Ligand code: SF4
């Protein structure tokens with residue numbers, strides 16, 4: 528039994544799925560950045576990318592469901608050749624779906640992507656953008672030199688298109704700690720971000736999501752390399768908060784990989800924890816599953832899950848409590 532499962536058992540809790548409400552699709556590992564905390568180990572040299580055939584299979588499956596939200600992530604999801612095709616096909620479905628792009632902001636300024644922000648605005652795509660701090664030092668340390676300045680330029684461009692201002696064009700920012708500690712209070716940090724970004728850069732946005740760093744991928748390597756992994760795990764275990772378990776994103780999200788394979792969440796995806804059929808033998812892809820039969824399915828967990836239940840909890844939509 529992993530340490531998370533053990534902690535759940537000690538608190539007389541179990542973790543099972545509810546009705547799916549979000550289809551989160553990780554379309555590939557290619558990214559223009561190589562951030563220190565990246566749980567995907569994404570970067571410019573990664574070759575894993577969703578093909579058009581897989582996009583079509585996913586959209587055809589989605590068309591038969593009433594799942595209301597499609598959340599595109601990566602890497603930098605915008606860098607796969609069929610990113611716009613994916614969005615256009617989703618938008619063309621009979622039942623209207625809400626589409627989210629998890630964007631690192633700097634991609635909007637890269638050559639070849641000049642008209643991307645306009646495309647996103649025209650298609651009413653919500654943007655959830657990484658912005659680990661409102662000061663240049665912390666952002667550049669975590670994400671690379673010049674990333675802060677690029678992010679501010681991209682945010683200004685998005686504001687000029689109505690993002691963060693027009694209710695049809697939500698713009699949310701994501702904070703994650705720059706080291707081995709838990710995020711501070713989301714409400715307080717959101718107020719700080721709003722004040723500082725408006726005062727110094729004239730930038731506005733809707734919500735700030737605080738997300739904890741999970742001990743996997745590049746962040747786990749950093750912890751191991753600096754002999755801090757045990758201390759971080761202890762911090763997560765000591766901060767376990769049973770009240771967060773109902774709101775964990777794995778309860779209502781289906782996570783899909785670039786080949787169409789299915790997981791309980793994007794973190795499990797990076798750890799290769801693909802779903803198996805009930806009999807145990809067959810690895811499952813999205814087109815193998817019936818969304819109406821997922822309620823009460825047991826969620827696959829590991830030690831890393833303790834990052835989602837520490838303190839106020841952490842999910843793709845920020846703090847849980
Ligand atoms: S954290 Fe996001 S922006 Fe940074 S390397 Fe990973 S996928 Fe790219």
Ligand code: SF4
Pocket residue numbers: 775776777778791792793794795826827828829831832833835
């Ligand atoms: S890591 Fe994934 S499976 Fe584990 S608690 Fe977090 S969202 Fe759920």
